[in-house]
Amino acid sequence: MNQSEHEPSWSDYVDVTIVEFATHTAYLDPRTGTGYLVTPDPDLDIPAPDEPFVGGLSLHTADFRRALSHLEEDGWQLLYDDEGKVERAGLTVDGRTVVCLFGAPTAAQPSLETLRRALIALDLAAAVDPTTRHPDDDQPPDATS
Template sequence: MLFIDVAVVTFAAHCAYLDSRIGTGYLVAPAPESDLAAPTTSLVEATGSSLYAADLRHALGYLSEEGWGLLLDENGDVEQAGRTADGGAVLCLYGEPAAGEPCLESLSRSLTALDIAVGLDDRRRRAAQTS
């Protein structure tokens, strides 16, 4: 039996799932239709166009300080692992592997554990690859 240790970091609207041993992770975004526009009052300084945009900036800043970044594809776009059942994007993260360069089997096991943790299934992963 093999155990994969996945750390979960929860932000206001986003949630990161991290396997620091292998250096793989996911940042799960909420369903976009539930987003809230930034307040239009002088009492609150809006830092973005919406609640989710502000939370994403905060999450990425925190993760960057911890050594994590968004994984980009060959075109410079953020790599997506798929979508959650409620439609939230699952963005791929990378970090420096704590256990050295992982073998393909370890990488595969880590990604499978992350898929299970965020609730991705084969159908949702295939849909992300074709979009």
């Protein structure tokens, strides 16, 4: 038996970086260049004030723009699907939307196994409800869903 069958090596661990903004939270795995942005509950948004000197953005919109600007400065961007829509990772267990982020991986081309572990770690860190995730392309759909 080899070492990986007995105990994990350092390369088996995923170090998820968490960046908290006012209402959004980013979960990032720099090694693979994969990440999530958890959006807030839309029912908790604070609308823009009616005063012209304050600005015209709600709290969530202003925080979303700030989060994306900060993340972009660090090399992270929203991931878009083939139709130009932001790629969703699913919903958190309390119903908030989770969108996908990507950046340049710090490791050389990560293996599919490394990416799989990163996505599992991101799902756990962001509390993504597994019933709301997109099915894996190589997995047949569950007959019970």
